[in-house]
Amino acid sequence: MSELIQAVLDSNERTDLRQFASELRKRDQRYLLRNDILTAFSDYCNTYDRSEDFRQQSHLSKLIYYVQEIILEQESLCLIIRPKIANEQAYWVFEDLTIEPMTPQDLLDLRDRFVNRHHPQEGDVLEIDFEPFYDYSPAIRDSKNIGKGVDYLNRFMSSKLFQDPTQWLEALYKFLSLHRHNGTQLLINGRIQSQQQLSSQIKRAINFVSRYDTNEPYNKFRFELQELGFEPGWGNTAGRVRETLDMLDSLIDSPDHQALETFISRIPMIFRVVLLSPHGWFGQEGVLGRPDTGGQVVYVLDQVRSIEQQLQEEISLAGLDVQSAYPKVIVLTRLLPNCEDTLCNQRLEKIHATHNAWILRVPFREFNPKYTQNWISRFEIWPYLETFAIDAERELLAEFQGKPDLIIGNYSDGNLVSFLLARRLKVTQCIIAHALEKSKYLFSNLYWQDLEEQYHFSIQFTADLIAMNSANFVVSSTYQEIVGTKESVGQYESYHRFTMPELYHVVNGIDLFSPKFNVVPPGVNETVYFPYHRSEDRVPGDRDRLDKLLFTDNDPAAIFGTLDDPNKRPLFSMARLDRIKNLTGLAECFGKSEALQEQCNLILIAGKLRTEDSTDREEISEIEKLYHIIDQYNLQGKIRWLGVRLPKTDSGEVYRVIADRQGIFVQPALFEAFGLTILEAMISGLPTFGTRFGGPLEIIQDKHNGFYINPTHHEDMAEVILDFLSKCEHKPDYWKEISQRGIDRVYSTYTWKIHATKLLSLSKIYGFWNYTSQENREDMLRYIEMLFHLLYKPMAKSLLEKHMQA
Template identity: 75%
Template sequence: MSDLLNALINSEEKIDWRHFVSDIRQQEKRYLLRNDILSAFTNYCINHQKSSEFPKKSNLSKLIYYTQEIILEDGSLCLIIRPKIASQEVYRVTEDLKIEPMTVQELLDVRDLLVNRFHPNEGDIFEIDFGPFYDYSPTIRDPKNIGKGVQFLNRFLSSKLLQDPQKWLEALYKFLSLHSYNNLQLLINDRIKSQQELSDRVKQGLKLVSDLPADEPYQNFRYELQTMGFEPGWGNTASRVRDTLSLLDELIDSPDPQTLEAFISRIPMIFRVVLVSIHGWFGQEGVLGRPDTGGQVVYVLDQAKSLEQELQEHICLTGLEVLGVESKVIILTRLIPNNDGTRSNQRLEKVHGTENAWILRVPFREYNPNITHNWISRFEIWPYLETYAIDAERELLAEFQGRPDFIVGNYSDGNLVAFLLARRLKITQCNVAHALEKSKYLFSNLYWQESDDKYHFSLQFTADLIAMNAANFLISSTYQEIVGTPDSVGQYESYKCFTMPELYHVVNGIELFSPKFNVVPPGVNENVYFPYTRQEDRIPNDRDRLEQMLFTQEDSGLIFGKLDDPSKRPLFSMARLDRIKNMTGLAECFGKSERLQEHCNLILIAGKLRVEESGDNEERDEIEKLYRIIDQYNLYGKIRWLGVRLPKNDSGEIYRIIADRQGIFVQPALFEAFGLTILESMISGLPTFATQFGGPLEIIQDKVNGFYINPTNLEETAEKIWEFVSKCEHNSNYWQEVSQRGIERVYSTYTWKIHTNKLLSLGRIYGFWNFTSKENREDLLRYLESLFYLLYKPRAQRLLERHLHS
C-alpha cells in the first residue's frame, strides 16, 4: 500500500489529498471509522464537483477503499489500511506529505493519546504478545483458507508422514495404543510391539476379515483379531473392520489428507463430552427471553442432543455397544437458588429426548447470598468463575466416574471456565464464541474506563484473550466471524491488536492464520422447526391458541396493542429486548413507512412489557424507547407486542402461523454473529430479511432465498421490505418462490447432524495433532496463567468486593 500512497502524493492528486484532509479536519471527530471515511469522501466528491470517474478510478478513491480508520493528529494523520482480509498496515502522513510506516506499538500509543488517558513518554505499559507462541506451529498462507484449519492440518500431517515415515508411524502406533474405556483396552494391545509389526498385522487382519461375509458380527471373530493384537474399536461387522484397517494400511503406505481424516474420524476416543454454558437461565422451558437467555441456550441444547446421538451411533459402528460402552454428554451451567419459577435450582436434569445427556448445574459459592443466589448479568459474572471451575471439576468427575474426553466452551465466560477445566483435566478444549462483545460495542476497548463499572470489558476482553489462545481449536459459525469481509473487520480479527489505555496494549492477540480456526455452522432443530406446508405434523389446537394470541386475544397483561385489521400481512420479529437486537429500530422503521403501515401489521415477541418487571438495565431502556416510538409514530392499531416466554414448540408453530398468512420475518440486529432465528424462520418457510452486519451474510443469498438490510438506515430498510410486499401483491407466486428457496437452503447446509459429525471429527483430529506433534504448549499455558493471575484475577477480586458490599 505504500506504493499507492506514494503514487497519490507524487501525482496531481496530492491537491485532492490536501483538500480531503482539510475537509475531514473540519469535523469534530478525530477518529474516523470506515463509514465516516466513505461518507466524507462522497461529500468531498460532491462538494468539489469531481468527475463521475474520480470516485471509482482515482488513486485517492483506491486508498479510501482500503482505509479502515483515520486518526487525526496535530500536524499529521494516521492511516490504518487493510489491503486484504486479515492484514493491516499503518502509516503516518505528515503535513509536508512525508510517509512514515508505523509499528503496532506506535499505533497503540496514538490511540492512547486520543483519549488523553496515557502519554507514552510517561512510562511503559504492559504489552501482550502471543506471536512467539505461534512461531513453531504451522500457519495457513492464503486468507481464503482461514477457517479451514482441519483441512490444512491434515495436509500438513500427511506431508510429515511422507517426509519422515519412521518417526510419524511410531507416533501413530503409540497413539493407537493409548485408547481405553473404563480399563477396557481399545484398538491394539501389547502383542503388537512396534510400528513395523503394526503394519504387518494390519495386512494379516485384512486377510482375515476379507474372507468373512460383509455383515459378519464383530463378536464372531473378535478373539481371532485379539490374538493378532487388535482390540475392540475397529468396527461392528467384518466390512466395517475391513474398511477401517484398509484406511490404516493406506495411511501407512501412502498417506494423504483425505485418508488421514477418514481414519482418525473412525477412532473411538471421545465418549464423554462437556458443553459449558454458564450465564443466563439455562433450562428446557420457561427461560427464553429472560435477560442473557436466548439463542445460546437453544444452540447448546440442540447440540447436546445431536452429539449424544452421533456419539452413540459411532459407538455402535465401532463395535463397542455390545461391550457396554456408553456415551454421555453433560451441559455444565450455573445453579440459581432463587429460580423464579424455572428449573434453574435443580442440580441435575435430563435433556428431553435423550438417553444420556444431562444438564448439570453447579452453584456459585455464597460470597454474598443476595448476589449469588440470584441471576447475575453476564457482565457481572467474572469474580465467580475460578472457584466455579474448581467446584465443577469435582462434580464432573463424579458424574462421569472419570475424566471427560472433550470440552466445549460457549461465550466468553464458558470459554474461560473451559480453559481452567481443560488445564486441570488435560483434555482437548474447543471454544465457541457466539458473539464477542468487543465487536458489538463501538470503541469498547478504547473507552473501557468510561463503561467498566457497567460492562467490565477489562475482565471480559482479558478472558477472551486467555481462552481463545488456550483452545486447541475454535469453531465459528461463519468465515466472517473470524476475519470479516473486505469491508469489515471480523470478531477475532478485532483482537489482533488493540489498546485498553492505562491497562495494557495487545500487539498480537491472536494468530488468525492458525489452523485452530474452523467454520462449523450450527443446525436447526428439525423436530420443532419445519415448513408450514407439513400440515400433518402440526397440532390444530396449538395453531388455534397461538393464532389468537398473535392477532386477536384481548390484553392479558402480556400483550400490548389491539390490531385494527388482523388480516393484514404480518411483519414478524422475535428477540430479546436489548440494544444490539434492535427491536426498537424495527418499530421505528415501520413507523417511518406509511405504505408498510397501510399493508402490514408489526408483530413483536420481545422481552417484558413493563419497566418495573425487568432487572436488566438495557432491557428497561429498550422498553421505554419502544413505547416512545409507538407514541411518536401513532402505531396504535398497527402493532402487537407480546411480552411472553415461549416453549420451543410454540415458537416453531408461531413461525408457521406467520407463514400461513404469507408474512415476513425481519431480523434487525445491529450485529448478529450468526442468527439461529434466521434458520428457524427460513426452514419454516418465511421470507427473511436480516442484518447485513454479521453471520446472515453467509446464511442468506441476497434476493435469492432472503434479503439483506442495513438496520442503521431505517428508510432504506423500509423501502426494501415494501418492494418485496409490492412484488408479492402483483405476483401471487413470488412469496412462495422465496419461501421455498429459503427452506432448501437450510436443509442443504444447516443441519445438526452435519454440525456434530464435523465437531467430533475435529475433536479427534486435534487430539491426534496434540499427541503426534509434541508441540510444546506448556510455555503458552504458563503465559496464559500469568495473564490470568496478574491481570484478570485482581480485577475480578475488586468486582467481588463490590458485590460483597451490595
C-alpha cells in the same frame, strides 16, 4: 498498499489528498471509521465537482476504499489501511504529504493519546504478544483458507508422516495404544509392541477379515482379531473392520491428508463430553427470554442432542456394542438457589429426547448471598468462575466416573472455564464464542474505563484472549466471524491488535492464520422448526391458539396493542429486548414508513412489557424506548407486542402461523454473529430479511432466498421490504418462490447432523494433534497462566470486593 499511496503522491491527485485532509479537519470528528470516511469522500467529490470516473477509478478513490480508520492529530493524520482480509497497515501522513509507516506500538500509543490516556513519563504499558508461541503449529498462507483449519492441519500432518515416517508412525502407534473405555483396552493390545509390528499385523488382520462376508457381525471373529493384537473399535462388521484397517495400512505406506482425516475420525476416542454455559438460567422450561439466555439455551440443547446421537452412531459403527459402550453428555451450568418459577435450582436434570444427556448445575460459592443466590449478569460473573471450575471439576469426575474426553466452552464465561478445566484435566478444549462483546460495543476497548462500572470489559477481554489462545480448536458459525469481509473487520480479527489504555497493549492477540479456526455452522431443530405446508405434522389446536395469541387475544398482562385490521400482512420479529437486537429500530422504521403501515401489521415477541418486571438495564431502556416510539409515531392499532416466554414447540408454530398469512420475518440486529432465528424463520417458510452486519450475509443469498437490510438506515430498510411486497402484488407466486428457496437453503447446509459430524471429527483430529505437539505448546500455556494469575485474577478480585460491599 504503500505503492497505492505513492501512486497518489506521484500524480496530480496529490492536491486532492491535501484538500481532502483539509476538509476532514473541518469536521467535528477526529476519529473516523470506514462509513464516516466514505461519506466524507463523497462529500468532498460533491463539493469540488469531481467526475464519476474520479470517484470510482482514481488512485485516491481506490486508497480511500481500503482505509478502515483515520485519526486526526494537529499536524498529521494517521491512515489505518486494510489492504486485504486479516492484514492491517498504518501510515503517518504529514502536512507536507510525506508518508511514514507506523509500528504497531506507534498506532496503539496514538489511540491512547486520542482518549487522553497516554502518559509516557509514567513508563511503558504492558505489552501482550502471542506471536512467538505459535511457532509450534503450521500457519495458513492464504486468508481465504482461514476457517478451514482442519484441512490444512491434515495436510501438514500427512506431509510429516511422509517426510519423517519413523517419528510420526511411532506417535500414531502410541496414540492408538492410549485408548480405553471404562478401563477396557481398545484398538490394539500388548501383542503389538511397536509401530513396525503394527504395520505387519495390519496386513495379517486384513487377510484374515477378508475371509468373512462383508456383513458378518464383529462378534463372530472378535477373539481371533484379539489374538492378532486388535481389540474392539475397528468396526461392527467384517466390511467396516477391513475398511478401517485398509485406511491405516494405506496411511502407513503412502500418507494422504484425506485418508488421515477419515481414519482418525473413525477412532472411538470420545465418549464423555461436557458443554459449558455457566452464567445461569439454563434449563428446559421457563428460561427462554430471560436476560442473556434465550439463544444460547436453544443452541446448546440442540447441539447436545445432535452430539449424543452422532456419538452413539459412531460407537455402534466402531463395534463397541460388545463393550456396552454408550456416550454421556453433560451441560455444565450454575445452580440458582433463587430460581423463580424454573428448575434451575435442581442439581441434575435429564435433557428431553436424549438417552444419557444431563444438565449439571453447580452453585457459586456464597461470597455474598445477595449476589450468589440470584441470577448474575454475564458482565458481573467474572469473580466466581475460578472457584466454580474447581467445584465443577469434582462434580464432573463423579458424574462421569472419570475424565471427560472433550470440553466445549460457550460464550466468554464458558470459554474461560473450559480453559481452567481443560488445563487441569489435560483434555481437548474447544471454544465457541457465538458473539464477542468487543465487536458489539463500538470503541469498547478504547473507552473501557468509562464503561467499566457497567460492563467490566477489562476482565472480559482478558478472558477472551486467554480462551482463544488456550483452545485446541475454535468453532465459528461463519467465516466473517473470524476475519470479517473485505469491508469490515471480523470479531476474532478485532482481538489481533488493540489497546486497553493504561491497562495493556495487545500487539498480537491471536494468530488468525493458525489452523485452530474452523467454520462449523449450527443447525436448526427439525422436529420443532419445519415448513408451514407440512400440515400433517402440525397440531390444529396449537395453530388456532397461537393465531389468536398473535392477532386477536386481549390479555393486558402479556400483550400490548389491539390491531385495527388483523388481516393485513404480518411483519414479524422475535428477539430479546436489547440494544444490539434492535427491535426498537425495526419499530422506528415501521413508524417512519406510512407505506409499510398501510400494508402490514408489526408483530413483536420481545421480552417483557413493564420495566418493573426486568432487572436488566438494557432491557429496561429498550422497553421505555419502544413505548416512546409507539407514541411518537401513533402506532396504536398497527402493532402487537407480546411480552411472553414461549415454549420451544410454540415458537416453531408461531413462525408457521405467520407464514399461513404470507407474512415476513425481519431480523434487524445492529450486529448478529450468526442468526439462529433466521434459520428458524427460513425453514418455516417465511421470506426473511436479515441484517447485513454479521452472519446473515453467509446464510442468506440476497434476493434469491432472502434479503439483506441495513438496520442503521430506516428508509432503505423500508424500501427493501416494500420492494418485496410490490413484487408479491404483481407476481402472485413470488412469496412462495422466496419461501421455498429459503427452506431448501436450510436443509442443504444447516442441519444439526452436519454440525455434529464435523464437530466430532474436529475433536478427534485436534486430539491427535494435541497429543503430538503438547510439549511444544507448553510454553504458550505457561504464558496464558501468567496472564490469568497476574491480570485476570486481580481484576476479578476487585470486582468481587465491590459485590461484597453491595
